[in-house]
Amino acid sequence: METLSRMLRVHPRAKETPVAHIGDALDALSACIQICTSCADACISEEHVHQLRRCIRTDLDCADVCTATARILSRQSDAISELVRQQLHACVIACQACAEECQTHAKMHEHCRICAETCRHCQEACNRMLGEISSSGTIPAESFESVTTLP
Amino acid sequence: METLSRMLRVHPRAKETPVAHIGDALDALSACIQICTSCADACISEEHVHQLRRCIRTDLDCADVCTATARILSRQSDAISELVRQQLHACVIACQACAEECQTHAKMHEHCRICAETCRHCQEACNRMLGEISSSGTIPAESFESVTTLP
Amino acid sequence: METLSRMLRVHPRAKETPVAHIGDALDALSACIQICTSCADACISEEHVHQLRRCIRTDLDCADVCTATARILSRQSDAISELVRQQLHACVIACQACAEECQTHAKMHEHCRICAETCRHCQEACNRMLGEISSSGTIPAESFESVTTLP
Amino acid sequence: METLSRMLRVHPRAKETPVAHIGDALDALSACIQICTSCADACISEEHVHQLRRCIRTDLDCADVCTATARILSRQSDAISELVRQQLHACVIACQACAEECQTHAKMHEHCRICAETCRHCQEACNRMLGEISSSGTIPAESFESVTTLP
Numbered sequence: 310m311e312t313l314s315r316m317l318r319v320h321p322r323a324k325e326t327p328v329a330h331i332g333d334a335l336d337a338l339s340a341c342i343q344i345c346t347s348c349a350d351a352c353i354s355e356e357h358v359h360q361l362r363r364c365i366r367t368d369l370d371c372a373d374v375c376t377a378t379a380r381i382l383s384r385q386s387d388a389i390s391e392l393v394r395q396q397l398h399a400c401v402i403a404c405q406a407c408a409e410e411c412q413t414h415a416k417m418h419e420h421c422r423i424c425a426e427t428c429r430h431c432q433e434a435c436n437r438m439l440g441e442i443s444s445s446g447t448i449p450a451e452s453f454e455s456v457t458t459l460p
Numbered sequence: 461m462e463t464l465s466r467m468l469r470v471h472p473r474a475k476e477t478p479v480a481h482i483g484d485a486l487d488a489l490s491a492c493i494q495i496c497t498s499c500a501d502a503c504i505s506e507e508h509v510h511q512l513r514r515c516i517r518t519d520l521d522c523a524d525v526c527t528a529t530a531r532i533l534s535r536q537s538d539a540i541s542e543l544v545r546q547q548l549h550a551c552v553i554a555c556q557a558c559a560e561e562c563q564t565h566a567k568m569h570e571h572c573r574i575c576a577e578t579c580r581h582c583q584e585a586c587n588r589m590l591g592e593i594s595s596s597g598t599i600p601a602e603s604f605e606s607v608t609t610l611p
Numbered sequence: 612m613e614t615l616s617r618m619l620r621v622h623p624r625a626k627e628t629p630v631a632h633i634g635d636a637l638d639a640l641s642a643c644i645q646i647c648t649s650c651a652d653a654c655i656s657e658e659h660v661h662q663l664r665r666c667i668r669t670d671l672d673c674a675d676v677c678t679a680t681a682r683i684l685s686r687q688s689d690a691i692s693e694l695v696r697q698q699l700h701a702c703v704i705a706c707q708a709c710a711e712e713c714q715t716h717a718k719m720h721e722h723c724r725i726c727a728e729t730c731r732h733c734q735e736a737c738n739r740m741l742g743e744i745s746s747s748g749t750i751p752a753e754s755f756e757s758v759t760t761l762p
Numbered sequence: 763m764e765t766l767s768r769m770l771r772v773h774p775r776a777k778e779t780p781v782a783h784i785g786d787a788l789d790a791l792s793a794c795i796q797i798c799t800s801c802a803d804a805c806i807s808e809e810h811v812h813q814l815r816r817c818i819r820t821d822l823d824c825a826d827v828c829t830a831t832a833r834i835l836s837r838q839s840d841a842i843s844e845l846v847r848q849q850l851h852a853c854v855i856a857c858q859a860c861a862e863e864c865q866t867h868a869k870m871h872e873h874c875r876i877c878a879e880t881c882r883h884c885q886e887a888c889n890r891m892l893g894e895i896s897s898s899g900t901i902p903a904e905s906f907e908s909v910t911t912l913p
Binding site: 513514517518520521524525527528531532535537538539540542543546547549550553554557 | 664665668669671672675676678679682683686688689690691693694697698700701704705708
């Protein structure tokens with residue numbers, strides 16, 4: 310969003326923060342919040358809702374985690390780097406889990422297909438942000454290979 | 461957002477709900493949440509932050525009310541009409557109050573000018589939604605003339 | 612909560628705001644957010660989830676509206692009285708709608724029985740707050756008789 | 763909260779999840795959300811608000827992260843263990859950062875003293891949850907030694 314980019318640039322402390330990808334990440338997070346909230350509601354309305362329980366759960370979790378992440382990223386003053394990094398990390402995992410679950414219903418339900426795509430896009434935007442703020446560049450790949458279910 | 465419009469149309473109960481303005485309202489709410497959160501943080505970072513106390517408050521309130529409103533509007537299944545109406549009503553008031561307060565700082569702070577404009581746009585979008593779902597068409601004008609401060 | 616009452620009293624502007632019932636309302640809102648979020652998830656896990664679609668919706672809406680209401684009520688600085696009033700009004704309607712829907716499943720599902728009770732309690736606490744801040748004392752009874760479904 | 767414990771026990775999948783500390787963690791998160799939101803507002807109202815900028819930021823971040831964490835923890839169905847773990851991890855860092863910042867103002871402002879105490883309690887409750895769900899027992903100590911500021 311153009312307005313958002315302008316907003317980020319006029320912040321009194323804009324020069325001190327790495328804003329290059331923040332705008333993209335915030336746009337992706339906004340879209341993901343809306344689409345996940347909508348997908349959960351669409352799943353609840355499907356005839357075979359009992360097959361979509363896990364999808365509803367991952368949708369709701371993803372919307373909640375993205376909401377917190379977007380609020381923290383929007384703040385350019387005095388960020389706690391370790392918090393930004395961990396919250397982005399949680400967000401990447403939430404987006405990945407939701408994308409994977411929605412993908413399994415993508416052929417049956419168009420809303421799940423759109424949601425999977427939107428979550429993947431958000432996951433990538435958050436990963437780019439992580440790469441930008443993290444000295445190590447990226448978060449360890451092994452963290453993402455084991456998206457398992459409790460218990 | 462194009463993706464969001466597609467999402468609203470593929471909802472299993474899309475035909476039953478008045479979707480004409482929902483997409484516009486959700487886009488306006490998303491933008492308002494981001495801009496208000498950012499404006500609050502920019503105000504906190506200004507040298508004369510003590511002059512912006514009320515603005516920070518209206519920014520934070522507006523972001524919170526818009527967040528609830530967007531989540532409710534995103535759901536197309538079994539909406540409680542009276543709740544949608546009242547939450548939109550609260551949102552219109554929050555946007556108006558924030559726009560008015562930000563406007564008083566618009567010449568001094570560009571972030572307040574952008575925020576005032578974004579809130580006005582969101583207020584209008586919510587008002588159109590209200591007009592669409594309400595049999596009475598619009599909410600009473602007198603509700604908006606008395607945006608007063610407690611206590 | 613005792614800690615919360617202390618917190619409300621040490622606010623620099625505590626004397627200016629009507630704090631008598633704020634603590635009770637915030638406690639009731641906190642409980643309602645947790646219980647509604649939990650009830651929605653319990654409903655999703657029930658074998659006959661398709662009979663609980665509307666209940667999941669009212670649970671999620673109620674949690675979202677209560678979250679915004681609690682955040683606004685927690686702020687004692689420069690409140691916009693008309694916004695506080697309308698947000699409380701929306702909250703009363705959300706709690707009532709959720710209580711009514713959960714009540715219809717109360718004999719079958721203990722989580723719905725607990726949720727109905729918690730929503731009623733929150734509805735009453737918000738209504739008392741409304742009475743306290745409103746010059747007219749209470750909101751019109753007719754607003755609550757027509758909790759109807761869209762469309 | 764007694765009602766919450768009952769609620770967690772009547773969930774259809776209660777037996778499958780490690781509920782021992784969930785109730786305590788949810789209570790601590792609820793309190794932390796309220797107290798942090800209130801502390802931010804109290805800081806904004808202080809005469810020397812410019813000395814409390816960083817405190818307002820950590821308060822707002824902590825409330826947002828705790829909100830997402832509480833919502834995810836409230837759900838007992840099909841949890842993604844890696845997400846729960848990472849979100850709790852982010853929450854521990856948010857609580858620690860807010861507690862440390864508030865502690866520096868504790869002698870001057872009673873609301874900051876209460877907030878520091880509440881955040882510490884929440885940090886401990888989330889750490890206990892982490893220990894319970896994590897096979898490794900605890901999260902690495904070095905993650906918490908470097909709560910540094912961006913940039």
